[in-house]
Every structure is written in C-alpha cells, then in structure tokens.
Amino acid sequence: MTGRSRDLGIVVGHLPTGRHNAITDVAGVRVGHHTVRAGDGPLVVGEGPVRTGVTVVEPRPQVWRSPVFAGFHRLNGNGEMTGLHWIRENGQLTTAIGLTNTHSVGVVRDAIVARLHRERGDDELYFHLPVVAETYDGLLSDINGQHVTAAHVDAAFDALSAGPVPEGSVGSGTGMICHEFKGGIGTSSRVVGDHTVGVLVQANHGRRGRLRVNGVPIGERIPTDDVASPFDAVVRSARGSGSIIVLIATDAPLLPHQCERLAQRGALAIGRTGGSGENGSGDLLLAFSTGNDGLPRVGLVEPGPDEIPLRMAGNTVINGLFDAVIDATEEAILNAVVAAETSVGRDGITAHALDHDRLRAAYAG
Template sequence: MTARSRDLGIVVGALPTGRHNAITDVGGVRVGHHSLVAGEGALVVGEGPVRTGVTIVEPRPAVWRSPVFAGLHRLNGNGEMTGLPWIQENGQLTTAIGLTNTHSVGVVRDAIVARLHRERGDDELYFHLPVVAETYDGILSDINGQHVTAEHVDAAFDALSGGAVPEGSVGSGTGMICHEFKGGIGTSSRLVTAGGGQVYTVGVLVQANHGRRGRLRVNGVPVGERIPADVVPSPFDAAIRAARGSGSIIVLIATDAPLLPHQCDRLAQRAALGIGRTGGSGENGSGDLILAFATGNDGLPRVGLIEPGPDEIELRMVSNAVVNGLFDAVIDATEEAILNAIVAATTCVGRDGITAAALDHALLREAYAR
C-alpha cells in the first residue's frame, strides 16, 4: 500500500479511526477501481495520452433490493452528479455510485443501468437513476477522446472489495490534481461513541481535483505557502488558460448510524467544513458536490413502478444528542481523506508533457514541522 498522512506523523482530530481508516469500515460498503493509462507526448484527441478511470462505491450488496437513506449538499455547482433530484424527492439511494471524468458521466451511468439490469435478471417493471459524479482530468488526459467504456465500468464492479482502499492516482483519480499537486482518491473513517455506549462508524471517500497551492493547509499549517511552485512546479503553469483552483471535489460519506434523509443532508453539509479546513474555497470553476448515505435502517422496500409495500415501515434514527459527534467525524475524516489523496498520489506526466508532481513526503514533513 502507498503511504498515508498518518505514516508521516500527521493526525487529524482526536476521534479514533476504523480498522482500515477507510469508507469500507462501514459494514457492507465496497470500493472498486479501474485505471486507464496509455500513451505519452502530444495530445491527439481520440488517441491520447490517457490518464483516467472509473471508481465504483457500493453502499451495500444489491442496494436496489434494500435502499439506504441519503442526502446531499452543494458547496459549488460547477460539476455533475446524476440522480440527485430523485434523492432529494425520495430520500433514498438505490444504486452503486460511479466516479469518473467529466466527459464520461453518460457512459458510466448507462453501464451501471446495464449492470443492474443483469443483476436483477427479471421482467419486473423498474427503473434505475444511478448516481454518477465527475471531476475534470483534461489537464493531464485526452478527456475529449472519451476513452472510458462500459467494459471499464464492469471491471471496476468486478474489483469491488471491502478492507483497505487503494488511494491516490488510481481509478477515477488517475488524472486528478489537488492544490496543484497530484491528487486523486483518498479515504478515511472515524468511530463515534454515543452516550449509551453504541459505536457508530463514519467513512469518507473523496475524489480530490480542486484547490490552489497557496491555500493548502494541513491541520491549519500553511504548507502550500511553504512549498511554492518554484520548489514543486504547478501543472497549471504549463496548462494554457487553465485557472488555478479550477477542478472539482466529490465527497462520499457513509455511516452505519441510523439516519433519516434530512440527517444525511446535515452530514453532507459538514463535509464542506473539511474541504475548507484544507484550504478549499468552493471556487467558481470547481464542482464541489457531497453525498451522504446511512446504512443503519434495513428493510426499506425496493423502488420501482410497482411499489411492493408494506403500508408502514418501522425506522430508527439517532437523536440530536449523537449528531454533533457525527458532524465532528465527517469534518475530520473529510480533511484526512483529502490529505491521503495527496500523500498517496504519484507524479503523473500527462498530455503534452504536462506534469502533476507528487507532494514529496520529506518536503511535507519539513513544511508541517516548521
């Protein structure tokens, strides 16, 4: 496994982490990646170079059989996350979540529909409105070549697993840039103990492709100011007309706490504070979209054109006595997931030789200690 922020002595907050310090610490959640890396040199649209991929996050196996409550928040809306109107209306997430680049959202969405159709294998009247989110990897990759295919989505599904989650330049994070260093996928988790002794798990996964160098903070330390572009070059210096801070971040939050949809909305809002603590400011050119889901209620009936009932459903929810602890967990896990995305990422040379340099760990330690 690649290095993580804690390997460098950087610990965010006082709450304990789950076993893997990952979104998969929430029981039933699985993550799968498929990376696409091909070609080098000058950009030729349709040929490459290609630095992109697909990541799938599954809330629980066959989630269409037993949906989970969900909620969302938009910090800045220069991005896409499909399926949100139905979640806002119905409060339920009924599919796996796809992550990819901006110009491959459609093919990933369609491939998820096809995959779920094969999984269901029946003639029942039903519909799927998958959640697929994106960030822009066109600074490093031939994004207009639309190289992601349904086969790549299936490969990410086939790679689904619990346990440790590969981070950095992998899957949908392959071509992403964060605070002008190489970015990508990052994850973290926290355990929250309620007053009665019940322990809840909160996990976060980010696709980090946002931020400006000078604003990067690590536990409040201005490391971005201390590692300027004349020390570690910025890919934006070579990307003509690309504004610093343009990009996006997607945040996915999972918890096994029994939450209702409005409580999921509240958790999603708090992830914006984790983005802000690392220096993200929801820039105009950034799509900062957050989805939270809660697996603590079982037995929600499947959603379709034929509603199976029953007429009433017994539900559980945590009280407001617990909510502050969950808020803290989301903020800390979001901050650490962003840092893990940067720490785990490796230097990427993309189209036209544009380079997104990894944040050198020795430089980070020195800047953080100073």
C-alpha cells in the first residue's frame, strides 16, 4: 500500500506545503534509505527474519565544512540519540544524521565516522560525533542478529536525494509499528512567508485507542478487535512501547535556543496524534537551521575567525514556525502510517497496514 494522507483527502492545518511536501523542501537537505529485508518464519537469532534498515538525513552537503545550528528536546527518554552532549554544549550539528534500529546504533555511528573520514581526509586534526537515533524493530525483526552493516550505511549515503522521500516501510522504518498499525518513515513540510519547515519522523510508537487524525478518534473507530495488533502475539507486551524520532529542518535563520523551541513544539504533534510519551517509548526530537552559512568547521584546531556575523529570525515570525512544525509533524506521522504496507515478520507476527478505505470511512464518521 502506498500513498499519502492528502491523497485520501486528509489535510492537516492551513499552511501551504513545499514542492515535495517533505523535509527535502528545505534547500540543501537530502534523504537516503537502504532497506534490509530477508527471510520468513520462526526467529533464529543471527539468521532472521530481518525487517530493518538505515536512513540518512543530510542537513547540507559536507555539513562538517559548514555546520548548522541545532537544538534538542526529549519528550520521553527511553531511547538513544548519539552526539547530543556536543549539540547542547556547542549548539551545532556537524554531521549527517543516521536512523536505524536500537541494536545497530553503534555500527551506523562508526560507519558515518568512516564515511566522513573518507570525505575529509588526513589533512588536519579533527573529530566526528555523529548523531544516530533509533527505534526498536524487534517485534518484527531479528534485532539481536545485528544485521545492519557499514555497507548498508554507505548504500543509504549513496541514495541521498533532494527529491521526494519514500515513506512507510523503507530504510530504518522497515520494521516499525505505529499505533499498532504498520508504521515507519513519514515526512511533510510547510511554507511560512519566506521560510520552509520540513519534518521527517521514524514512527514506532503509540497505542491504537489513542490514535487521532485531525482530532478524529480513528483508533477508537478501528479498534484492535477489528484489525489485530502485532502486540497481540507477544506475551506481556507493553502496548505503546517503541519510540518516535522527529527531525525538524528549516531555512529560517535560527540560533540554537530557537531550534530547541521548534523541537519542543514537535512534541505537541505527537500528543495531537495520540502519543503520550509512554514509559517504554523514546520520543526524541532534533531541530536544525540551515539559515546561517559560514560557521567554521569544528576540529581540534579551530580555524577562526574570532567573530562570526549571524542572522537571527525575530519573534515576529516564530509563532508561524511553531505552527508549521506542529502541522508538518502531525502530517508526517500520518504519512508514515498511510504509506506503510502490511508486514509479516519473525514468528509470523503481522503488523497490518491502515487500510485506506477504512481510514476514509472512520475519518468521515
């Protein structure tokens, strides 16, 4: 099943979208996926079945040459996103962002370091602290087999594109579940005056009964008695466990504290769609701004200059950016579910797609 929420007549908010209605509508941002899918039947650790992958989001080409300001927000912390201490301290994002499953964070991080080393070379002393975030795909995939490799990360880099972004069960979203339907990758964008805000989510969170679309109680109208939950197959499973990663990009010239404010507003969209930051969920949000050029590369030897002229958006435009983040995040979550296809994973556990006709009927009431 493919498609997007707007194909079904469901529109979130009133702001216009960018050309692709995707995070790549922010100039310079590129996204690449690599999907790892193999095997069927009973789980054999190390052999499969495998339903996982890697997604890479690049803020701008060779971002280590010209970092971007960034800020972070934690709704609930049962998850991992590497590199955050330096972002909090320095306010800058200096690498591409990797997304994957919980037990593959290390290999993705190391592969990004190796990739950046090949780009950068040995001409100076430097370090990389990549941002890599995860959600848990072990309900469908052999997560303990650690099937993601450095070659898969390179394949995601090689697939980087500034065009439309594939959604649903692709890349790092391959094995993800959202509100007890099949979930995965979703994206959306909004235009506010001269500025664009784009969002990409890895949606692997939420309980069925809480799912809302534009405030309509879709989860109550399509309960697990009608469309089974993959959690039904797991004894003592905690519904709502999983996590969501939200990446927010904008070309508005924001400083780090303003990026953090945008990241906070993304959490409101998680709540609007029914997420409650459950104890078993890692709900992590990172916002970055490409609106300032010329920030010097970060290394063991700082190249200068001693003073750097910057641009900062005034508070006259910030409310519009908040609205854009909330609406784009809500639509990105919905797109992740609408685009996803039914997936049968390890031990025959099935994550059902949200049927488009049933969604239309439930939305209409």
